[in-house]
Amino acid sequence: MGLPLSGKTTIFNALTRSKLETSSYSAARFSFSTAIIDVLDPRVDTLSALFNPRKTIYAKIQFSDISGVAGGQASRGTGLDTQLLNAASKCDALLLVVRGFESDQVPAGDGGVNPQRDYDILLQELIFSDLVIVEHRIERIEEGIQRAKTADKPNLEHELALMQRISDALTEGSTVADIELTDEEAVFLRSFQFLTAKPLMTVVNANEGAPTDIELGWASGHRAAAALVLQGELEAEIAQLPPDEVADFLASYEIPEPGLNRLVRMCYDLLGQLSFFTVGEDEVRAWTVERGAPALEAARTIHSDLARGFIRAEVTSYADMIACKTMAEARRLGKLRLEGRDYIVQDGDIVHVRFSI
Ligand SMILES: Nc1nc2c(ncn2[C@@H]2O[C@H](COP(=O)(O)OP(=O)(O)O)[C@@H](O)[C@H]2O)c(=O)[nH]1
Ligand SMILES: [Mg+2]
Incomplete structure (x- = not known):
């Protein structure tokens, strides 16, 4: 998501090899597109070359292009469109696109191009939408406390204190992710689907030739937040190239790798995820689990029967x-370990689950 004309659709096209139409005039209305990409992990290709399976299956990421943040909704007290909130709250992480490119064709609005200002506006919108949810909840709890039987009051008062803590933090400009929560509180809050509880990735959409390794401290000041610079239009072009032309193209622009790869790594880092693999004649496949997940969880990811x-x-x-x-050969050299259900799966592990039901 991002402000109009920041290049959301351009970045979406770059990430998903889509060909959605971009536009040089502002459409601040809600619209939503989605696409799923294969995570082209070279380790999967290497394993596939070794095992020569019938199927090779990569991990997948779904990206959505969500428009409709006009900027200023929070300050006008109107808040984000309900459809937009619904779409965003279903995502595991938010990717904030801010404009970093100058262009005579695309109006930049008052104050010109200013990525940090746009980031602040977006964050304010997200914080405001969470604050609306919290304030609404606080009202409901207060009504509940007045009507409740004495026995129910402690629970409600406990929740009220938590909600007030969140309200205070948001009012001061913190995100929900910034707040120290117990595991119990974090689980309780999940159903509220706060937007600022999600990892926040900021993409500065820059012109071709712009430096991509600059410090973006202003966009990583919150917990679970990170930022990078992408040359959106150039990356969208790269995404449309035939695969065998990509390397030459990148070399001619002195880009070490497609920005998409950097972004995918940022997704895995921020979401705290890793890949493990299953291999065989039938299928070589990448699976995704959270870092720190035990073997039992990995088994469940493959199939509930395996767990x-x-x-x-x-x-x-x-x-x-x-x-x-x-x-x-791995077995012969003792490189194939037998692990129990509590074994913590490591990135890149090749896992075969023995099970019986
Ligand atoms: N010069 C330049 N123009 C861009 C860049 N990225 C997007 N644009 C143009 O900016 C306009 C808005 O882009 P779009 O992706 O539709 O923005 P959205 O409204 O956020 O979805 C389009 O005319 C794009 O061609 C860029 O990196 N450089
Ligand atoms: Mg768009």
């Missing part, structure tokens, strides 16, 4: 697998 009947996980690190080339 239900979990016996052991056979685990080989990615590096060992590449060195050994076959499962038989």
Whole structure:
């Protein structure tokens, strides 16, 4: 999401190889498009070359292009459109696109191009929309406390204190993610789907040739927040190239890798996720779990039966697998470990679950 004409659709096209129409005049109305991409992890290709499976399946990320933040909704007290809030609240992370490019064709509005200002406006909108939810909840709890039986009051008062703490933090410009919460509080708050509880990624959409390695401290001052610069239009062009022309194109612009790759790594980092792999003749496949997830959780990601009947996980690190080339050799050299349900899965692990139901 982002302000009109920041290049949301351009970035979306770059990320998803889509060809949605971009426009040089402002459409501040709600619109929504979505696309799913394969995470082109070179480790999957390497494993696929080793095992020569019938199917190769990459991890997937779904991106949505959500427009409709005009800027100033919060200060006018109107807040974001309900459809927009619904669409955004379903996402695991928010990607804020801010304009960093100059252009004679695309009006920049009052004050010209200013990424930090636009970021502040967007964050204010998100904070305001969470504040509306909290204030509404506080009213409901206060009504409830007046009517409640004595036995129910402590619970309601407990929740009221939590909501007031959130309200105070948001009023001071913090995000929900910034607030120290107990696990119990965090679980309780999930159903409210606060936007500022989500990881926030800021993309500064810059012109071709703009430096991409600059410090963006202003966009990473909150917990679970990070920022990067993408050359949106150029990246959208790269996304439309035939795969065998990409390397030459990147070299001619002195870009080490498509910005999409950097962004995908940022997604994994901020969401605290990692990939593990399953391999075989039938299928080589990447799976996604949260960092710190035990083998049992990895098994459940593959299939609930594998978790239900979990016996052991056979685990080989990615590096060992590449060195050994076959499962038989990994086994012979003792690189295939038997792990229990509590084993913490590592990024790149090749996992085979033994189970019985
Ligand atoms: N010069 C330049 N123009 C861009 C860049 N990114 C987007 N644009 C143009 O800015 C306008 C708005 O882009 P669009 O992606 O439709 O913005 P959205 O309203 O946020 O979805 C379009 O005319 C784009 O071609 C960029 O990096 N450089
Ligand atoms: Mg658009």
